[in-house]
Amino acid sequence: MKLQTKRYLALGTLALGAALAGGAGAPMTTAPASTPLTATAALRDPAGQVLGMARFVQRGMGVQVTVEARGLTPGQHGMHVHEYGRCTPGVDEATNTVVPFGGAGGHFDPGMSKNHDGPQAPNLYGHGGDAPMLSVGADGVGRASFTTDKFSLTGPNGVLNRTLVIHARPDDYKTDPAGMSGARERCGVMTRDNFTTRDYLLPGAQDFPEGVAYDARRGVLYTGSALNGTIYAINAATGAVSKFQEGGALGRQAALGLKVDAQGRLWVAGGAQGTVSILTPGGVTLKVLETPKSPNPYVNDLTPAADGHVYVTDSNRPVIFRVDRDLNLTAWLDLSKTPIKYGPGVNLNGIVATPDGRFLLAMQTNTGELWRIDLRTKAVRRVMTGLTNGDGLLLDGRTLYVARNKDQVVSKVSLTADSASGQLVAEEPLRGLRFPATLALVGGDLVVTQAQLDRNMAGIPPETPFRLTRFGKF
Amino acid sequence: MHKPMLAALTVALGALGAALAQGSASPTGPGPAQTAVPTPRPLPAPEPPVTVTATRNEPRALGFTPDKLARLKVPAGFQIKVMASGLGNARMMHVMPDGGIYLTRRAQGDIWYLKDRNKDGLFDAGERRMVAQNLKLVHGLDVRQNKLYAVGEKTIWVMDMSRDGGLSVPRVFADGFPDAGQHPARGLKWGPDGYLYASFGSTNNDAPTQNPEEATILRIRPDGQWREVYARGLRHTIGFGWHPVTGVFYGMDQGSDWHGDNIPPEELNVIVRGRNYGWPFCYGDRNPDPYTNSSQIPGKLTKAEYCSLTQGSLLNYTAHAAAIGLTFYTGSQFPAEYRNDAFVAFRGSWNRSEPSGYEIARINFDAQNRPTAIEPFVTGFVYQENGEWKQFGRVAGVATYTDGSLLFTDDQSGVIYRVLYTGGQR
Numbered sequence: 001m002k003l004q005t006k007r008y009l010a011l012g013t014l015a016l017g018a019a020l021a022g023g024a025g026a027p028m029t030t031a032p033a034s035t036p037l038t039a040t041a042a043l044r045d046p047a048g049q050v051l052g053m054a055r056f057v058q059r060g061m062g063v064q065v066t067v068e069a070r071g072l073t074p075g076q077h078g079m080h081v082h083e084y085g086r087c088t089p090g091v092d093e094a095t096n097t098v099v100p101f102g103g104a105g106g107h108f109d110p111g112m113s114k115n116h117d118g119p120q121a122p123n124l125y126g127h128g129g130d131a132p133m134l135s136v137g138a139d140g141v142g143r144a145s146f147t148t149d150k151f152s153l154t155g156p157n158g159v160l161n162r163t164l165v166i167h168a169r170p171d172d173y174k175t176d177p178a179g180m181s182g183a184r185e186r187c188g189v190m191t192r193d194n195f196t197t198r199d200y201l202l203p204g205a206q207d208f209p210e211g212v213a214y215d216a217r218r219g220v221l222y223t224g225s226a227l228n229g230t231i232y233a234i235n236a237a238t239g240a241v242s243k244f245q246e247g248g249a250l251g252r253q254a255a256l257g258l259k260v261d262a263q264g265r266l267w268v269a270g271g272a273q274g275t276v277s278i279l280t281p282g283g284v285t286l287k288v289l290e291t292p293k294s295p296n297p298y299v300n301d302l303t304p305a306a307d308g309h310v311y312v313t314d315s316n317r318p319v320i321f322r323v324d325r326d327l328n329l330t331a332w333l334d335l336s337k338t339p340i341k342y343g344p345g346v347n348l349n350g351i352v353a354t355p356d357g358r359f360l361l362a363m364q365t366n367t368g369e370l371w372r373i374d375l376r377t378k379a380v381r382r383v384m385t386g387l388t389n390g391d392g393l394l395l396d397g398r399t400l401y402v403a404r405n406k407d408q409v410v411s412k413v414s415l416t417a418d419s420a421s422g423q424l425v426a427e428e429p430l431r432g433l434r435f436p437a438t439l440a441l442v443g444g445d446l447v448v449t450q451a452q453l454d455r456n457m458a459g460i461p462p463e464t465p466f467r468l469t470r471f472g473k474f
Numbered sequence: 475m476h477k478p479m480l481a482a483l484t485v486a487l488g489a490l491g492a493a494l495a496q497g498s499a500s501p502t503g504p505g506p507a508q509t510a511v512p513t514p515r516p517l518p519a520p521e522p523p524v525t526v527t528a529t530r531n532e533p534r535a536l537g538f539t540p541d542k543l544a545r546l547k548v549p550a551g552f553q554i555k556v557m558a559s560g561l562g563n564a565r566m567m568h569v570m571p572d573g574g575i576y577l578t579r580r581a582q583g584d585i586w587y588l589k590d591r592n593k594d595g596l597f598d599a600g601e602r603r604m605v606a607q608n609l610k611l612v613h614g615l616d617v618r619q620n621k622l623y624a625v626g627e628k629t630i631w632v633m634d635m636s637r638d639g640g641l642s643v644p645r646v647f648a649d650g651f652p653d654a655g656q657h658p659a660r661g662l663k664w665g666p667d668g669y670l671y672a673s674f675g676s677t678n679n680d681a682p683t684q685n686p687e688e689a690t691i692l693r694i695r696p697d698g699q700w701r702e703v704y705a706r707g708l709r710h711t712i713g714f715g716w717h718p719v720t721g722v723f724y725g726m727d728q729g730s731d732w733h734g735d736n737i738p739p740e741e742l743n744v745i746v747r748g749r750n751y752g753w754p755f756c757y758g759d760r761n762p763d764p765y766t767n768s769s770q771i772p773g774k775l776t777k778a779e780y781c782s783l784t785q786g787s788l789l790n791y792t793a794h795a796a797a798i799g800l801t802f803y804t805g806s807q808f809p810a811e812y813r814n815d816a817f818v819a820f821r822g823s824w825n826r827s828e829p830s831g832y833e834i835a836r837i838n839f840d841a842q843n844r845p846t847a848i849e850p851f852v853t854g855f856v857y858q859e860n861g862e863w864k865q866f867g868r869v870a871g872v873a874t875y876t877d878g879s880l881l882f883t884d885d886q887s888g889v890i891y892r893v894l895y896t897g898g899q900r
Contacts, residue, residue, distance in 0.1 A: 090513070091515050091516055091517065093516050093517055096517050096519075096520055103513070105516075201511070202511070203508065203511060203783075204511070204783075205511060205512045205513075205514050205772070205773040205775055205779075205783070206514075206772050206773050228686065243747075243748035245702055245748070246702065246703040246704070246705075246706065246747075246748045247686070247703065248686030248687060248690070248703040248706065249686075249687060249692060249700070249701050249702045249703050250650055250687065250700075250701065251700070252702065252703075253686055277700075284669075284695070284702070285695065285700040285701065285702050286700075287699065287700060288700050460516065461513070461514035461515060461516055461773065461774070462514055462773075464511040464512065464513055464514060465510075465511035466511075
């Protein structure tokens with residue numbers, strides 16, 4: 001549906017200030033990726049033959065796009081960025097039949113506009129993937145070159161590992177869901193150039209992996225389903241996956257943050273159940289600890305500290321819980337008496353302890369604030385701001401890595417020796433991250449979960465197989 | 475870039491199913507047939523309409539009378555006797571080494587202790603007494619370290635046992651289990667690994683349940699504190715146990731009602747930790763059930779895709795026969811070929827045009843201790859007379875008595891039957 005674009009543009013600029021380069025809004029706190037951000041999509045026809053290329057070069061907060069596609073009928077062709085990174089046959093919702101390139105899904109819609117619009121509409125009012133039409137000459141070759149800030153190779157509008165699709169017909173820039181642009185004729189996955197990662201693939205169709213932890217002594221990565229609590233053990237060397245424990249038992253119906261303690265036990269944050277579970281290295285439930293009854297608990301992450309205790313965040317209740325060596329859970333710090341102010345959305349989330357045993361660092365997702373909490377005095381200090389949608393934390397010496405779920409990046413922060421302040425150094429979209437939630441260190445590499453929880457919340461299917469992505473420190 | 479990843483996935487899934495060799499020779503039944511991870515769909519996969527013909531046929535229930543014993547058939551060399559009648563809703567039994575028997579009565583919510591002190595082969599009135607009561611829907615029971623454990627609707631109780639068969643006041647051992655709904659017969663046994671196993675059927679017939687502890691076997695810590703879902707997709711597995719030689723874990727599952735005379739069959743499953751046995755969408759060897767509502771499949775996968783992720787049954791039996799108790803025969807009275815076989819009580823159908831079940835069946839294990847067939851052992855409880863189906867026994871519990879004879883209960887007339895091997899001698 002076409003909206004009155006002009007009227008909304010002003011509003012959109014305000015609301016989307018963070019996402020629109022060159023807009024009037026406040027600039028987003030940002031940092032460069034570790035290597036220049038460029039990407040390529042080989043455009044294939046439904047038979048798999050490559051009949052064109054698209055190139056993407058990051059320009060500020062936007063991207064410069066060049067497309068050349070052959071063998072198309074002369075005239076205008078709708079062209080869009082689609083949600084999923086696969087050029088496979090898949091379901092067309094309108095007919096519930098399998099069509100060519102249906103696997104690419106609907107238009108990329110980072111603003112959750114649920115509306116098809118033209119290439120100038122702000123993402124809150126139209127799909128972020130709504131690109132200008134491709135103009136095809138009499139020779140069947142279409143060329144386009146444009147710069148847009150509706151999408152990017154990094155950040156919340158990031159399109160790495162999504163698809164560019166060219167349709168059979170012109171785009172009217174208004175009719176849902178795709179501007180009457182007809183069948184999908186070309187499709188290419190937007191793949192980052194010169195960047196290597198390794199994926200660990202999960203076997204289930206509903207895995208939504210949120211937490212990850214690494215047991216270095218066994219060489220095993222653990223990850224768990226936020227949806228059903230099932231926990232997998234992954235051989236970090238071979239990638240072989242086995243089920244560590246089926247989810248679903250009382251208190252074990254969801255798994256969020258995971259950590260391995262010094263005894264090799266796996267700790268599981270139980271999310272909306274309000275529980276903390278401890279599993280033995282054999283995968284047996286040792287104990288399920290229950291936080292006080294509450295209408296809306298959200299036990300999100302936890303960390304062992306040098307003092308032998310495990311500290312637990314709750315994203316809805318302003319309290320940090322603590323579990324002692326005898327596995328007794330108590331409320332340790334009432335956050336309402338600290339500078340940490342809980343508001344709507346996900347509050348305290350990722351938590352780590354400094355190796356010197358002095359501090360906890362905790363991420364507040366909704367405000368982008370990173371907090372330092374003194375383990376002895378309980379004094380709370382704000383380390384930095386600007387880490388919006390910060391989720392899981394990983395501390396490697398004085399370097400803090402932050403998984404920033406909706407922002408689709410891993411941020412690298414350099415901390416001062418006392419962790420009193422930090423500076424954003426770099427942020428990496430890798431080869432495209434779908435809701436990166438938490439991180440683990442495996443030797444010199446990092447592993448990040450691609451939880452896709454935003455898709456579950458948006459009511460669109462996840463992309464399978466679910467994956468964890470391993471990459472070198474940057 | 476994609477090819478090495480797919481290879482890695484194959485390796486990974488191979489490891490997931492490593493314990494399961496594929497094919498008919500598999501000792502565990504067909505494992506997941508997964509070759510790729512199914513793609514969740516935006517909308518339920520379309521399926522063609524299907525029409526089912528289903529029959530409710532409950533044979534006329536007749537009370538037990540001794541003259542009906544002559545109707546019962548046992549294999550040559552076996553003999554059948556009655557040890558007690560009028561016991562009420564006699565369900566599951568546990569036989570103690572001294573011959574004492576604990577019997578649960580689900581409808582009455584109590585446990586009885588029976589002991590044939592005068593050795594006349596009968597549980598006389600003075601040899602029966604109630605030893606625990608007010609245990610809602612008490613059913614499966616087992617003994618460990620001089621304590622009796624019993625499971626009811628949402629609770630597992632533990633009772634101290636005294637030498638005379640008496641029990642202490644029951645204490646709650648574990649609690650908060652799912653509602654019973656349609657399937658209130660819970661099973662319970664201590665496993666060879668020292669954990670307690672209990673089965674909890676689905677509240678409903680053929681749709682996913684909200685409580686993920688339903689339609690499962692749960693494994694419970696020895697202190698009763700916490701549990702895990704050991705296996706799921708089991709609609710109503712009441713009888714289960716570990717083979718005395720191989721230690722393989724077997725269970726009999728009851729398939730859905732109202733899907734016709736022959737769909738789905740009753741299943742003998744090998745229970746493997748972490749597996750999904752398919753209910754409500756798949757039956758037998760991962761067959762999609764055409765009569766279940768596919769829009770409720772998690773991720774809106776196609777039924778075939780969903781079933782490819784599940785574990786198939788090892789053997790099937792006539793639909794709706796309704797397996798209840800299961801026990802492995804470790805006695806020595808029966809011929810050697812029966813040793814380490816299993817006996818199953820099929821309580822009998824109400825949902826099939828020609829009744830099935832109403833019998834004790836034998837699960838025949840071969841020389842390699844692999845199950846090869848499920849065959850009738852005690853039959854004759856159901857019959858047609860003047861064009862009408864009639865039955866005089868709904869069999870439930872099975873147990874081996876101290877002398878190696880086989881005991882089973884009829885929960886309709888409260889009878890305990892005893893099958894002896896006499897080799898034709900009387």
